[in-house]
Amino acid sequence: MGSTATTSGRRPIYLDYSATTPVDPRVAAKMWPYLTESFGNPASRSHAYGWEAEEAVENARAEVAALIGADPREIVFTSGATESDNLAIKGAAHFHKGRGRHLITMTTEHKAVLDSMRQLEREGFEVSYLPPRPDGLLDLELLAKTLRPDTILVSVMHVNNEIGVIQDLEAIGTLCRRHGVLFHVDAAQSAGKTPIDLATLPVDLMALSAHKIYGPKGIGALYVRRKPRTRIAAEIHGGGHEGGLRSGTLATHQIAGLGEAYRLARLEMAMDNARIGKLRDRLLAGLMVHDEVYVNGDLARRVPHNLNVSFNFVEGESLMMAMKDIAVSSGSACTSASLEPSYVLRALGRSDELAHSSIRFSLGRFTTDADIDAALAVIGGAIEKLRALSPLWEMHQEGIDLASVKWAAH
Amino acid sequence: MAYSDKVIDHYDNPRNVGSFDKEDANVGTGMVGAPACGDVMRLQIKVGADGVIEEARFKTYGCGSAIASSSLVTEWVKGKTLDEALEIKNAEIANELALPPVKIHCSVLAEDAIRAAIDDYRSKQAPAEGGYAACTPQPATA
Numbered sequence: 001m002g003s004t005a006t007t008s009g010r011r012p013i014y015l016d017y018s019a020t021t022p023v024d025p026r027v028a029a030k031m032w033p034y035l036t037e038s039f040g041n042p043a044s045r046s047h048a049y050g051w052e053a054e055e056a057v058e059n060a061r062a063e064v065a066a067l068i069g070a071d072p073r074e075i076v077f078t079s080g081a082t083e084s085d086n087l088a089i090k091g092a093a094h095f096h097k098g099r100g101r102h103l104i105t106m107t108t109e110h111k112a113v114l115d116s117m118r119q120l121e122r123e124g125f126e127v128s129y130l131p132p133r134p135d136g137l138l139d140l141e142l143l144a145k146t147l148r149p150d151t152i153l154v155s156v157m158h159v160n161n162e163i164g165v166i167q168d169l170e171a172i173g174t175l176c177r178r179h180g181v182l183f184h185v186d187a188a189q190s191a192g193k194t195p196i197d198l199a200t201l202p203v204d205l206m207a208l209s210a211h212k213i214y215g216p217k218g219i220g221a222l223y224v225r226r227k228p229r230t231r232i233a234a235e236i237h238g239g240g241h242e243g244g245l246r247s248g249t250l251a252t253h254q255i256a257g258l259g260e261a262y263r264l265a266r267l268e269m270a271m272d273n274a275r276i277g278k279l280r281d282r283l284l285a286g287l288m289v290h291d292e293v294y295v296n297g298d299l300a301r302r303v304p305h306n307l308n309v310s311f312n313f314v315e316g317e318s319l320m321m322a323m324k325d326i327a328v329s330s331g332s333a334c335t336s337a338s339l340e341p342s343y344v345l346r347a348l349g350r351s352d353e354l355a356h357s358s359i360r361f362s363l364g365r366f367t368t369d370a371d372i373d374a375a376l377a378v379i380g381g382a383i384e385k386l387r388a389l390s391p392l393w394e395m396h397q398e399g400i401d402l403a404s405v406k407w408a409a410h
Numbered sequence: 411m412a413y414s415d416k417v418i419d420h421y422d423n424p425r426n427v428g429s430f431d432k433e434d435a436n437v438g439t440g441m442v443g444a445p446a447c448g449d450v451m452r453l454q455i456k457v458g459a460d461g462v463i464e465e466a467r468f469k470t471y472g473c474g475s476a477i478a479s480s481s482l483v484t485e486w487v488k489g490k491t492l493d494e495a496l497e498i499k500n501a502e503i504a505n506e507l508a509l510p511p512v513k514i515h516c517s518v519l520a521e522d523a524i525r526a527a528i529d530d531y532r533s534k535q536a537p538a539e540g541g542y543a544a545c546t547p548q549p550a551t552a
Contacts, residue, residue, distance in 0.1 A: 313471065314471070315448055315449065315471050315472050315473060315476075316448075317448075317473035317474065318421070318472065318473050318474050318476075318477060321413070321421060321473075321474045341448070351446075352445065352446035352447075352448075353445040353446065356445075356446075356448045388427065389424060389427055389469055389470060389471075389477060390469060390470070390471045391441065391450055391451075391452040391469040391470065391471060392445060392450060392471045393471075394429065394469060402445060407443070407444035407445065407446070407450075
């Protein structure tokens, strides 16, 4: 479909900020001059065009570092969090393979981490995939039991993209330090949304994204700790940019956008979070009016903009169809290419039915009270319509335990 | 995912939603699918003394294509004899609704639902034969 207009003529209410965010107009304004007037190559040392581009890049590097409590020299610009995850995981494995060939991650990680791990397995590395506890968090005792003398890296995401739960980086990192194991964190969903202070957190590598926090797509960064020095191998070779870790001409306008987005996040995170948290609570209260609605993942240890719920006895894809005036993500089969329900919700121990009926709402800087109220009206109508159509709902109403029914497999 | 206009029409205005008393001797009930697979269809037919399907009702848990497939067959079986209704093939359902390949299983399920409902009805008419109550829920505690 080429248009985002719905049958009602309005654009859908956007509640999918964890997928991507609009570029903040203040960020776009900052980027523009670097496309047209200040177009120099930051690597050009011999003239003013290069100098002004280099200045923009270094200012942005300082802003990225400031948001996460890092030193600017610890920031490597990449094309985004996926590339950063690849560079951190494969780069660490390739550099340290003489020391060990075992890595540890979680089953609920982003595909950028899981598929990088799969690639390393094809290269002869061994990877342990840890299941989460039912609340979505990592079981520290399980991690401690899984660490081996030949373990070189642990990779755990800070905030889960589907359920928004926040892992305890301090505890995980401390455990890794004690065993002399590198700790990589995918922070694509957390930077700018929850405080990060790498001056105190025992984290060695951290993947960062711009477009999840009102910056442009196609730019991100990898934090690489200097003290103690974290060594990784480069995965892209060329002109030796970014200390040799990531070659390729720097995208000045993208980097300027990333820097401005991170500067605004640093200044406005507390204010945004307080406001967004209230909106999320309003949404949650409105949803819980309905029977058989379940929150997926721990509600307390969670970023304020995420709400992932399952509507029992209603199938996710038809729910999305009934909610076409709201832009959200479904953990259900059919909205994605595969026919499997969300692997994250399955990993939490949710039944297939509940995994099939989950919806992720993610709120952001431009979400309003009116958006939430309009969304609740649409959702209420959708649930009512689909439950009236659902034989499972009818059986539930009659007191039949669906788990005791012998279903015909197909 | 883009749905055909016919799927959207059945989804927005589902035909013959509801239930008949499944204990009624003139009613056949077919329930197919499984919640874990993401779709469950229940089709009910009410058969007249002349062996013609007078009315049909459905309820479906599933995607838009599954809802549309079951809504469509309630229209198609009405006025048909049981043998005529058994002639309805999933390919006709898929063609009518312009289902994409990934949704063909919805039409297969709808065809299965017709057969299950008719089997249930026939087993009630001739209980001595020991009927085949396909996919009718059997609560362990009942």
